Amino acid sequence: MSKKMSRMISLLVLPQQQQIYPCRLPTIHTRAANSVSESQRKWKIGFKAPRRLVLGLGASFWSQFMSMPGRARGKYHIALARQKGVIEEVLKNVDWPQQFPFKEEDFQRFDEYNFDFNHPTFDIGLSSLLNIPSKLKVVMCRSPDSMFYDAPRFVTHIDDPAIAALTKYYSKVFPPSNTPGICILDMCSSWVSHFPKGYKQACIVGLGMNEEELKRNPVLTEYVVQDLNLNPKLPFEDNSFDVISNAVSVDYLAKPIEVFKEMCRILKPGGLAIMSFSNRCFWTKAISIWTSTGDADHVMIVGSYFHYSGGFEPPQAVDISPNPGRSDPMYVVFSTKASTA
Numbered sequence: 001m002s003k004k005m006s007r008m009i010s011l012l013v014l015p016q017q018q019q020i021y022p023c024r025l026p027t028i029h030t031r032a033a034n035s036v037s038e039s040q041r042k043w044k045i046g047f048k049a050p051r052r053l054v055l056g057l058g059a060s061f062w063s064q065f066m067s068m069p070g071r072a073r074g075k076y077h078i079a080l081a082r083q084k085g086v087i088e089e090v091l092k093n094v095d096w097p098q099q100f101p102f103k104e105e106d107f108q109r110f111d112e113y114n115f116d117f118n119h120p121t122f123d124i125g126l127s128s129l130l131n132i133p134s135k136l137k138v139v140m141c142r143s144p145d146s147m148f149y150d151a152p153r154f155v156t157h158i159d160d161p162a163i164a165a166l167t168k169y170y171s172k173v174f175p176p177s178n179t180p181g182i183c184i185l186d187m188c189s190s191w192v193s194h195f196p197k198g199y200k201q202a203c204i205v206g207l208g209m210n211e212e213e214l215k216r217n218p219v220l221t222e223y224v225v226q227d228l229n230l231n232p233k234l235p236f237e238d239n240s241f242d243v244i245s246n247a248v249s250v251d252y253l254a255k256p257i258e259v260f261k262e263m264c265r266i267l268k269p270g271g272l273a274i275m276s277f278s279n280r281c282f283w284t285k286a287i288s289i290w291t292s293t294g295d296a297d298h299v300m301i302v303g304s305y306f307h308y309s310g311g312f313e314p315p316q317a318v319d320i321s322p323n324p325g326r327s328d329p330m331y332v333v334f335s336t337k338a339s340t341a
Contacts (some may be wrong), residue, residue: 090317186205229253
């Protein structure tokens with residue numbers, strides 16, 4: 001299918017998303033224990049959870065795992081995924097499967113469409129207008145990220161208490177301001193990075209999708225415009241960065257293992273990678289496995305990216321939610337590059 005036809009289809013049938021703002025995912029209840037047993041840490045995913053259901057109706061694989069035959073159900077209780085103490089336990093002593101447990105379909109998105117141009121309900125006039133070959137049956141179209149992010153959005157994607165919590169966390173784990181030789185990459189960056197007020201380093205690089213937003217970011221010393229879902233290769237030398245941050249965007253990565261391998265390559269030995277996220281997202285752009293699971297599952301998903309990309313120390317999780325149940329939750333999954341990587 002020609003680029004012209006693909007563009008016309010996008011304009012005709014795909015939702016115009018320039019005015020979409022991040023929505024809050026419905027809370028998905030997950031099973032958790034006050035004291036997580038070894039059996040809980042045996043993370044096995046041997047089922048096929050529904051992926052293309054209405055947002056929020058997908059089954060949580062964490063819950064399904066906990067309800068598998070042989071589990072002592074009486075020892076566990078239903079709890080909100082954001083319950084304090086639960087998140088920190090998710091990644092402790094995980095018995096990871098040998099192979100990466102997710103499939104290609106888990107990284108599909110709601111903005112992917114299949115068009116059957118020979119179906120009786122398809123407009124014959126439109127088919128002629130687009131000059132669609134008669135033998136063409138089905139075409140899969142994805143709303144281009146470049147189109148979605150073409151217009152700048154000078155908005156924040158989490159509420160003020162969550163922003164304050166993330167900024168406070170950064171202030172605790174970042175190298176002191178103006179430390180010689182320090183270089184930080186803010187990945188999936190925009191017009192604001194939520195770094196501590198007045199924070200400076202000689203090298204703070206932003207990598208994002210919209211140049212106008214990146215130009216407005218006062219903390220950046222330079223920036224790169226790149227779509228990681230088209231090209232996950234990071235344009236930096238090996239062992240270049242001391243810290244990589246990614247705020248509320250890890251859920252949009254369609255090629256996470258490739259991206260995390262690149263993160264490991266460009267981090268200095270002992271360098272820190274920080275993935276933070278909430279329960280808000282552009283749901284048409286978030287990957288399927290994200291929109292069909294809950295907060296504790298998201299921690300496990302991001303932890304699996306670190307584990308299966310190789311070269312990282314065992315990932316850890318922190319719940320920095322400022323007001324559980326009253327404002328946006330905020331979670332961090334982090335790891336450091338192994339000294340031998």
